Amino acid sequence: MKQLSTIIFSSILLISCNGQHKENRKTTLTKDTSTLDSTHKSPSITKKEDLPEISKAKTWLTTAIENSLNKANGNMENSNTEAEGNVNTIYTKQYYDYKDDAINVDLDDGLTNEEFFLKWKDKYNPELAGVGTGFLIPEQDYGHISVSQCELKKKIANGFIFNLVIADPQYKKKYKMDIKVIRNANSFLIDDVMEH
Structure with missing residues (x-):
């Protein structure tokens, strides 16, 4: 009888923990989705003083x-x-230098793709640089x-x-x-x- 009550108690405890875990997971997913949505939406109403x-x-x-x-x-x-x-x-001078490096990647006297990425990754997104283009x-x-x-x-x-x-x-x-x-x-x- 003692073992049966221990098993029942353990089962109830496991079931209740699983229920809470699923609820927490749903909440987390909802928060992540709303965060993603807010970053991809266009700006909300612009301040009137910014319009000019x-x-x-x-x-x-x-x-x-x-x-x-x-x-x-x-x-x-x-x-x-x-x-x-x-x-x-x-x-800007900095953007001009960055784009000039992007244009010349893998050309004579230019940076390699890896060198370009390492040089500029902290200031720009090199994946969107348009490497090799004007x-x-x-x-x-x-x-x-x-x-x-x-x-x-x-x-x-x-x-x-x-x-x-x-x-x-x-x-x-x-x-x-x-x-x-x-x-x-x-x-x-x-x-x-x-x-x-």
């Missing part, structure tokens, strides 16, 4: 990309200053470029991340990417292009 700055950054980014690519390809006339080689860059678009030859979509993805401490689609109607191509812009004096600079 967002609009300014969006306009700057769209104009900078279109002017830079179309002037580089001869689809737009360069100013006298630009023709003399005094081109204002639209990139600035902003992967093609060497392209037509007249326009930004067909530029939507705020996220506000960050010193700037914004925009989701962009760059269109090349002549070659019937679209390039999707996220671009991080940071404040620079009274304007902005591109500090990362995450190519998808």
Whole structure:
């Protein structure tokens, strides 16, 4: 009888522990899912005071990309200053160096893929660098470029991340990417292009 009561008590204890374990697991899964959902959702309502700055950054980014690519390809006339080689860059020095390394991976005097990853992994996501491809678009030859979509993805401490689609109607191509812009004096600079 004593053994039977011990077995029954042990069984009840095991069953009750299993029930609690399953409930805890469900709660944990729910928390993880909600965390994932919140990171993938677009930003909630933007503060009213941020709207002028967002609009300014969006306009700057769209104009900078279109002017830079179309002037580089001869689809737009360069100013006298630009023709003399005094081109204002639209990139931060650090991003320019990062992308330059990405373009030259595995070429003469370039880094290996592993060296590139190790050098930049703490500052950027090297998997989204567009290794072996040019600035902003992967093609060497392209037509007249326009930004067909530029939507705020996220506000960050010193700037914004925009989701962009760059269109090349002549070659019937679209390039999707996220671009991080940071404040620079009274304007902005591109500090990362995450190519998808």
